[in-house]
Amino acid sequence: MSFLELNNVTKRFSTPKGTREVLRSVNLSVQEGEFAAIVGYSGSGKTTLLSLIAGLLRPDEGEILLQGKPINGPSPDRGIVFQNYSLLPWMTAYENVHLAVAATLPGKSAGQQREQTEHYLRLVRLDHAAWKKPKELSGGMRQRVAVARGLAMRPKILLLDEPFSALDALTRASLQDELAGIWERERTTVLMITNDVDEAALLADRIYPLTPGPGATLGAAIPVEIPRPRVKRELSLSPAYQKVRKQLVEFLTGDHRATVSGASR
Amino acid sequence: MKVPALPSTLSANPSTAGNAAPAKRSLPRVEPASIILPLLAGAGVLLIWTALSQTVSPDLPSPLRTWQESKRYVLDPFFKDGEMSQGIGRLAFYSLMRVIKGYALALLFGTPLGFLIGLSKFASRALDPLIQVLRPISPLAWLPLGLVIFQRSEPAALFTIALCAMWPTVLNTAVGVRSISTDYLNVGRVLNLPRRKMFFSIILPATLPYVFTGYRLSLGIAWLVIVASEMLTGAPGVGGFLWQEYNSLVYSHIILSILTIGFIGFLLDRLMGAVEARFKTT
Numbered sequence: 001m002s003f004l005e006l007n008n009v010t011k012r013f014s015t016p017k018g019t020r021e022v023l024r025s026v027n028l029s030v031q032e033g034e035f036a037a038i039v040g041y042s043g044s045g046k047t048t049l050l051s052l053i054a055g056l057l058r059p060d061e062g063e064i065l066l067q068g069k070p071i072n073g074p075s076p077d078r079g080i081v082f083q084n085y086s087l088l089p090w091m092t093a094y095e096n097v098h099l100a101v102a103a104t105l106p107g108k109s110a111g112q113q114r115e116q117t118e119h120y121l122r123l124v125r126l127d128h129a130a131w132k133k134p135k136e137l138s139g140g141m142r143q144r145v146a147v148a149r150g151l152a153m154r155p156k157i158l159l160l161d162e163p164f165s166a167l168d169a170l171t172r173a174s175l176q177d178e179l180a181g182i183w184e185r186e187r188t189t190v191l192m193i194t195n196d197v198d199e200a201a202l203l204a205d206r207i208y209p210l211t212p213g214p215g216a217t218l219g220a221a222i223p224v225e226i227p228r229p230r231v232k233r234e235l236s237l238s239p240a241y242q243k244v245r246k247q248l249v250e251f252l253t254g255d256h257r258a259t260v261s262g263a264s265r
Numbered sequence: 266m267k268v269p270a271l272p273s274t275l276s277a278n279p280s281t282a283g284n285a286a287p288a289k290r291s292l293p294r295v296e297p298a299s300i301i302l303p304l305l306a307g308a309g310v311l312l313i314w315t316a317l318s319q320t321v322s323p324d325l326p327s328p329l330r331t332w333q334e335s336k337r338y339v340l341d342p343f344f345k346d347g348e349m350s351q352g353i354g355r356l357a358f359y360s361l362m363r364v365i366k367g368y369a370l371a372l373l374f375g376t377p378l379g380f381l382i383g384l385s386k387f388a389s390r391a392l393d394p395l396i397q398v399l400r401p402i403s404p405l406a407w408l409p410l411g412l413v414i415f416q417r418s419e420p421a422a423l424f425t426i427a428l429c430a431m432w433p434t435v436l437n438t439a440v441g442v443r444s445i446s447t448d449y450l451n452v453g454r455v456l457n458l459p460r461r462k463m464f465f466s467i468i469l470p471a472t473l474p475y476v477f478t479g480y481r482l483s484l485g486i487a488w489l490v491i492v493a494s495e496m497l498t499g500a501p502g503v504g505g506f507l508w509q510e511y512n513s514l515v516y517s518h519i520i521l522s523i524l525t526i527g528f529i530g531f532l533l534d535r536l537m538g539a540v541e542a543r544f545k546t547t
Binding site for chain 1: 446448452454470471473
């Protein structure tokens with residue numbers, strides 16, 4: 001049994017022009033401890049898919065199971081790092097992370113909660129900026145606070161919604177490396193959504209391509225058999241990387257309908 | 266339900282200014298034009314005023330006469346010869362105390378009401394139409410009702426101030442609650458925050474800039490209402506003084522009162538503007 005499982009999940013939105021099917025029969029399975037990525041075009045329903053898994057939206061058809069149990073409603077079980085960081089601007093970096101610690105470890109003493117909060121800030125190397133408000137932090141630092149908050153929820157699965165898409169290329173590259181490092185130490189199950197093929201290949205164990213919407217659905221998983229730790233500079237020379245990239249690009253640009261049938265493994 | 270349509274002055278959107286980078290606090294550079302132009306305009310008004318008093322309305326005291334007859338009230342603002350003759354500072358103090366009490370009542374009732382309407386669709390559908398009807402009622406209409414209810418002029422004045430001044434607070438708070446970014450609410454939902462924590466950690470701080478915009482507008486209205494209520498009840502204060510001096514035919518003191526009301530209103534607005542700006546940046 002997989003850790004996270006989506007069976008034939010369909011989501012429609014009603015618009016003034018009628019019903020729009022955003023996701024159609026999405027199947028997905030993520031194993032425990034794995035780093036999975038979903039790659040797709042902007043506007044293809046990626047964020048909708050993640051909101052469904054987070055429990056912020058409900059599917060119209062199909063079911064979402066975490067450890068075999070259906071998901072009903074949001075929970076810190078599925079910690080989420082939002083695309084736009086969503087840090088609370090009236091709180092410092094420390095308070096933003098502490099909110100998550102206090103919510104998920106309510107029984108712990110104030111001292112233990114403080115220790116946990118400091119631990120997660122250290123993990124993203126932000127202990128020096130703990131008392132700054134989000135608007136005093138750079139985009140990269142804000143996103144690191146958001147990652148720390150996501151991890152501080154001690155989720156069974158960490159959901160990342162295009163976590164680095166709003167950052168400049170240099171910051172993005174260094175944060176990708178940092179995330180890879182954190183994941184190798186923590187081994188949390190991660191599901192990341194991205195529109196960056198290289199980012200997915202650098203970080204993920206398996207990549208699911210998402211067809212363009214409306215009626216988007218996932219293609220068959222593409223395994224990434226590049227040994228870790230992966231080094232970005234050497235990535236482009238690796239044959240395994242070139243294979244993954246070719247498969248992904250072919251699927252995303254070519255006739256994807258043919259391969260959809262074998263969606264889940 | 267749709268957010269009620271607000272006059273533009275009531276729906277001043279604090280978020281636009283709120284996103285601006287924190288301004289470096291340095292002394293503002295004063296341009297000569299920003300001093301000379303208002304002085305010129307003031308001189309123009311004095312000129313028209315003088316011309317009017319010399320020609321069409323001989324009862325209107327000239328600027329010079331107004332100053333001569335008012336000088337004692339301004340230069341010794343806290344003298345007290347009796348109930349009928351007090352310095353303008355003393356009178357303004359009475360009015361301010363009355364406004365503060367009525368304003369406090371307005372905030373005390375208006376803020377929770379605003380949150381209720383913003384948070385509950387049910388409350389909003391029930392109360393919105395009522396508020397739209399109550400909001401345009403003039404203080405002159407509420408005051409007699411207050412006198413009927415309370416039998417005394419002081420509580421009637423407070424009742425009138427509170428009832429007229431609370432609407433901007435109610436409406437801005439409600440609008441503020443409804444415009445909280447879904448992202449912030451989603452953070453709270455993912456963390457399964459209990460209701461209390463959701464309110465105090467997310468909803469309240471996210472709404473504060475709107476609430477303080479409401480507070481500033483409410484204070485402006487409270488100050489407008491004070492004059493009307495003092496004129497009708499004859500309570501001691503700037504408004505009461507204005508009416509008393511009109512009846513005693515000392516017209517220069519009407520002008521003194523008007524100017525006092527204007528200056529204090531301006532200062533109050535500046536004060537609340539500063540408070541509001543503090544909350545905008547957080």
